[in-house]
Amino acid sequence: MAATRSSRTAPADITAAATASFERCADPRLRELMQSLVRHLHGFATEVSLTEDEWRKMIGILTDTGHITDDRRQEFILWSDALGVSMLVDALAHEAPPGVTESTVLGPFYVPGSPRRGYGESMVQEEGAGVPAWVYGRVRDVAGNPISGAELDVWQNGADMLYAVQRPEAEEDHLRGRYLTREDGTYALVAVRPVPYPIPDDGPVGRMLAATGRHPWRPAHIHMIVRANGYKTVTTHVFDAASEYLDSDTVFAVKPSLLRTFVERSADDPDRPPAITGEWVSLENDIVLAPGEDHGAVIDPGRTA
Numbered sequence: 001m002a003a004t005r006s007s008r009t010a011p012a013d014i015t016a017a018a019t020a021s022f023e024r025c026a027d028p029r030l031r032e033l034m035q036s037l038v039r040h041l042h043g044f045a046t047e048v049s050l051t052e053d054e055w056r057k058m059i060g061i062l063t064d065t066g067h068i069t070d071d072r073r074q075e076f077i078l079w080s081d082a083l084g085v086s087m088l089v090d091a092l093a094h095e096a097p098p099g100v101t102e103s104t105v106l107g108p109f110y111v112p113g114s115p116r117r118g119y120g121e122s123m124v125q126e127e128g129a130g131v132p133a134w135v136y137g138r139v140r141d142v143a144g145n146p147i148s149g150a151e152l153d154v155w156q157n158g159a160d161m162l163y164a165v166q167r168p169e170a171e172e173d174h175l176r177g178r179y180l181t182r183e184d185g186t187y188a189l190v191a192v193r194p195v196p197y198p199i200p201d202d203g204p205v206g207r208m209l210a211a212t213g214r215h216p217w218r219p220a221h222i223h224m225i226v227r228a229n230g231y232k233t234v235t236t237h238v239f240d241a242a243s244e245y246l247d248s249d250t251v252f253a254v255k256p257s258l259l260r261t262f263v264e265r266s267a268d269d270p271d272r273p274p275a276i277t278g279e280w281v282s283l284e285n286d287i288v289l290a291p292g293e294d295h296g297a298v299i300d301p302g303r304t305a
């Protein structure tokens, strides 16, 4: 029925008009995205009876988010992480078949171009980085066959809770490196035991966490991207099974299959690798890759530390 001069405009009419405005969009995917966005955004405002004051505050929060974002600080990604959207998008994109190592968020501290390091070499370049950790395992396919020449691109934080990229004065390649598996699929490296750390909480996301009674902490983990020609690349973490915050990771990245036990070892342990002195820990972590191709899997010879 056509609207008449006396008919009133209901909230639903506004939603319908905004949705219909994209009907002639030539790109069907863009049309779907915009119409669904409008439907859900209007649905949100309608469901909570959003007030004008609340709407103004939301605009202010987005404005603050833009102002604090630069080439070293990405507050929009932090929102995505803290609201669970990053993990959701990752889960939708990477449905791992049974047995394959599960993926999790890349996080904001990955810097491409880590140095290539040899089997068993240390990626610790500064004193006092933490308890040395011998991290080892095997990269294999779903049938259990070893994958040789797979690359593990590894990065983590130190005892000060920080990644090297967060400290301008840090050794650029401290606590990061790229390792290749041997003929039998094995790899090994010297890291440190990671520690929990808070996501940057001095901006709008941190204020949201405080206002809602949430904490900014992530449980201790080591990041890995594992690439091999002929296999799908996996971006993942190894979580310390003894860490705090495993059940309340502020970015929702914990998957039970990614928990591993760091075994505490004494200085006189006969298995102590030559690159380690004093007390240490060991961590066994196998990786299983799914077959497939991935543009990220191109392995370049890289540089050495």
Ligand SMILES: [Fe+2]
Pocket: 107, 109, 221, 223
């Ligand atoms: Fe991290």
